[in-house]
Amino acid sequence: MGRKKYNVAVAGATGAVGRKLIEVLEKRNFPVSVLKLLASKRSAGEIISFGGREHVVEVMKEDSFDGADIALFSAGASVSSVYAPIAVRSGAVVIDNSSCFRNDPSVPLVIPEINPGDASLHKGIISNPNCTTAIMLMALYPVYKAAGIKKIIVSTYQSVSGAGMKGIVELEEQILNISKGIKPEMSVFKYPIAFNLIPHIDSFTGTGYTKEEIKMLNETRKILHDDKIKVSATCVRVPVKSVHSMSVTFVTEQNIKPDDVRDFLRGSKGIKVIDEPDKNRYPMPVSAEGEFDCFAGRIRKDSAFRNGISMWICGDQLLKGAALNAVQIAELLIK
Ligand SMILES: NC(=O)c1ccc[n+]([C@@H]2O[C@H](COP(=O)([O-])OP(=O)(O)OC[C@H]3O[C@@H](n4cnc5c(N)ncnc54)[C@H](OP(=O)(O)O)[C@@H]3O)[C@@H](O)[C@H]2O)c1
Numbered sequence: 161m162g163r164k165k166y167n168v169a170v171a172g173a174t175g176a177v178g179r180k181l182i183e184v185l186e187k188r189n190f191p192v193s194v195l196k197l198l199a200s201k202r203s204a205g206e207i208i209s210f211g212g213r214e215h216v217v218e219v220m221k222e223d224s225f226d227g228a229d230i231a232l233f234s235a236g237a238s239v240s241s242v243y244a245p246i247a248v249r250s251g252a253v254v255i256d257n258s259s260c261f262r263n264d265p266s267v268p269l270v271i272p273e274i275n276p277g278d279a280s281l282h283k284g285i286i287s288n289p290n291c292t293t294a295i296m297l298m299a300l301y302p303v304y305k306a307a308g309i310k311k312i313i314v315s316t317y318q319s320v321s322g323a324g325m326k327g328i329v330e331l332e333e334q335i336l337n338i339s340k341g342i343k344p345e346m347s348v349f350k351y352p353i354a355f356n357l358i359p360h361i362d363s364f365t366g367t368g369y370t371k372e373e374i375k376m377l378n379e380t381r382k383i384l385h386d387d388k389i390k391v392s393a394t395c396v397r398v399p400v401k402s403v404h405s406m407s408v409t410f411v412t413e414q415n416i417k418p419d420d421v422r423d424f425l426r427g428s429k430g431i432k433v434i435d436e437p438d439k440n441r442y443p444m445p446v447s448a449e450g451e452f453d454c455f456a457g458r459i460r461k462d463s464a465f466r467n468g469i470s471m472w473i474c475g476d477q478l479l480k481g482a483a484l485n486a487v488q489i490a491e492l493l494i495k
Pocket residue numbers: 171172173174175176177178198199200201202203204220233234235236237239257258259290291321322323324325326477478481482
């Protein structure tokens with residue numbers, strides 16, 4: 161790719177991630193020549209503005225990727241499984257937000273701050289990691305690099321937009337209905353999410369863990385190229401609109417202090433420390449929403465594990481957990 165501007169297709173342009181992809185391309189001045197916005201026939205004809213011009217959303221078809229250099233996919237795994245290979249055959253490099261190819265050994269799984277070199281090994285498709293894994297690793301990788309990490313125990317607090325636009329609509333409708341004494345209706349989540357927590361994201365496996373929890377183990381290992389690291393996750397849906405949060409305890413190889421962790425993080429890009437308990441300052445979804453950076457705080461020596469550190473992490477999963485990371489991968493490709 162030696163040209164100055166690139167033809168970019170966004171597959172799933174009207175979704176929660178797709179809309180952020182368009183925003184991030186614009187905010188980061190990605191050199192776009194032609195932008196093609198694709199979705200299903202449900203939203204074909206919708207107008208979305210980019211670069212001061214209105215763009216009409218088109219129905220995704222087999223020839224939609226003709227002439228595209230980069231195809232950013234966020235239309236779900238079943239759509240990726242059919243259309244990503246078509247886009248590759250049309251000559252595009254695919255950056256896929258779905259889980260479709262993440263476990264495929266021939267497909268790199270990339271966080272540009274961590275394993276940028278893997279992107280160049282692609283054979284047409286690069287996967288974007290699971291949103292919670294990406295945010296967790298943004299805070300843990302600087303420690304991993306400096307002091308080694310052997311095991312991670314994490315409980316997540318995942319926002320409703322992690323289930324797409326329809327997740328946000330369901331939370332907002334339920335809050336209105338419950339406040340008026342009307343019984344909440346469910347379609348996205350199995351139980352009411354308003355005024356509730358649901359310890360169940362993606363389907364259960366025979367191990368007692370859900371697929372979302374297993375993704376945190378498998379994808380951490382793939383991104384770090386470390387098959388020994390242990391990850392035990394409990395993933396919980398919470399009534400927050402955007403931003404995934406998590407409580408993490410990890411065990412390091414070297415004995416380090418909370419101040420060392422703060423120093424490692426302060427020297428790293430994409431992660432900021434907000435950790436002033438005496439001033440009641442720590443990361444929260446309301447302050448992390450819309451931010452490109454992830455945030456860590458409540459950093460302390462863990463009282464249960466030798467060489468253990470505990471901390472609290474927040475990150476906008478539609479950005480670093482999806483759209484921003486995907487655009488950063490595209491930036492690596494054109495470098
Ligand atoms: N939400 C997150 O936080 C997040 C984070 C990381 C990764 N992801 C992944 O990103 C993908 C998209 O998630 P999302 O949250 O953005 O979902 P979403 O809000 O439901 O959006 C889905 C998008 O895909 C389009 N689409 C669905 N079926 C299609 C089809 N048959 N043909 C063409 N387009 C189709 C939809 O178009 P219509 O408007 O026409 O229906 C919409 O633009 C998923 O694989 C998800 O796992 C999501």
